[in-house]
Amino acid sequence: MSLTEAPKRSPERDAFYTKLNDKNFSALWTVLNNLITPTPKSACQPHRWEFAPARELLMEAGNLITAKEAERRVLILENPGMRGQSRITTSLYAGLQLVLPGEVAPAHRHSQSALRFVMEGSGACTAVDGERTYMEVGDFVITPPNAWHDHGNESNAPMIWMDGLDIPMLSFFDASFAEGLGADTQALTKPNGDSQARYGANLLPVDFERTGLSSPLFNYPYTRTREALEAMRRHDEWDPCHGLKMRYINPLDGGSAMPTISPFVQLLPKGFKTTSYRSTDATVFTVVEGSGTTTIGDTTYHWKPKDIVVIPSWCPVVHQAHEDAVLFSFSDRVTQQKLGIWREQRSAD
Structure with missing residues (x-):
């Protein structure tokens, strides 16, 4: 035996x-x-989704069904090893959402945590628990669990973003709840920029009391993120496995910005090739800037802006940048760390 x-x-x-x-x-x-x-051992397989053909399919969907009729007009990124399960990894869901000019994706809420990473467009908005924020390419936006949220597009061009949710995780625990507001949009009770002013400047209201596990900031603008990466690159301190990789944090405690999902951003300078790395958190990444390759096991994927790649758990991965590249990624690392099961292995281990 x-x-x-x-x-x-x-x-x-x-x-x-x-x-x-x-x-x-x-x-x-x-x-x-x-x-x-x-x-x-997982059915999750490595895969790359090219953005250009995905965009064509999204626009075709836009001619077939409205955002309101669909509730959310989304093309699910289904892992080829788990077709029909609405999963991109064993524990996470991802999809590409389209909101056309003048449309509203109606207000609802659910027990799942959600992130939005903006891929295309400018000036569309999302409202979360009474506050509206306008979104730009590269912005990372959070919808905390059980928060009312709706999306609208007041611009004259399509708006596309990637959704990431912990749907499979909550399904495993039989803890899914959802309800509609019964209206297209929620009442706005806070001015635009309120959360940034209250929590985004290393300050907190004197009588602040924590009520949830998600970050009180719900929009992390890419302009700030990019400035930070550029400032840090001047120190020329490149991690051999990651280049310059940062995690989005909750300003209240320095932990993950979301309770079940870990979001990251990393900079790979032109010509940089990482050493081999693997970890137990299967990871979804999308290209914000630049081009390059990612080798997962024996398979190499070429990528360019807006392409999406999934790396299964414990698969060795090597990134190489053909030009300065910025990658956004997310995984269930924070959940695994809370459970004491997360593990990594660097090539030198």
């Missing part, structure tokens, strides 16, 4: 297993090697 092989079968054993099955039992020793594996 070992952790990699099941015991041999025999007629007597098979007859016993049939008895067990009839009484809703099963024998652990027949499945132990698949339940507790020496290394992560």
Whole structure:
């Protein structure tokens, strides 16, 4: 007996297993090697989605169904190893959402945490719990669990962003709740920029009391992010596995900006090639700027702006930038760290 092989079968054993099955039992020793594996074993597969053909499909969808009728006009990024499950990794969902000029995606709320990463367009807005923010390419926007939210496009061009949610995670716990507001938009009770003023300047209101686990900031503008990356590159301190990689934080405690999803941004300078790295958090990344390649195991993917790539758990990955590149990514790392199960391995380990 070992952790990699099941015991041999025999007629007597098979007859016993049939008895067990009839009484809703099963024998652990027949499945132990698949339940507790020496290394992560997943149906999740590496894959790349090119943005250009995805955009064509989104625009076709825009001619077929309205944002209001669809509730959310989204093309799900389905991992090829888990088709039909609405998953990009084992624990996370991702999709591309389109809101056309003049449209509104109606107000609703749900127990799932959600992020938006803006891919195309300028000037569309999202409202979260009474505050509206306008979105630009590269902005990272949070919808906390159970927060009312709606989206609108007051510009004259399509708005496209990537959604990332913990839908599979909440489904595993049977903890999904959702409801509509019954109106296209929610009442705005705070001025634009209120959350940035209250929480985005290393200040807190004197009588502030924490009410949730998500960051009280819900828009992290790309202009600020890019300025920070550019300032830090002057120190020329490049991590061999990541280049310059930063995590978006909750200003209240320095932890992850979201309770179940870890968002990151990284800069790879032209010609930089990372050393091999792997970790247990399957990761979704999208290209904000630049071009390059990512090698996952034995497969190499070429990428350019707005392409999306998924890296499964514990797969060795190497990035190489053909020009200065900025990558946004997200994973379930914060959840794994809270559970004490997250693990990484650098090439030198």
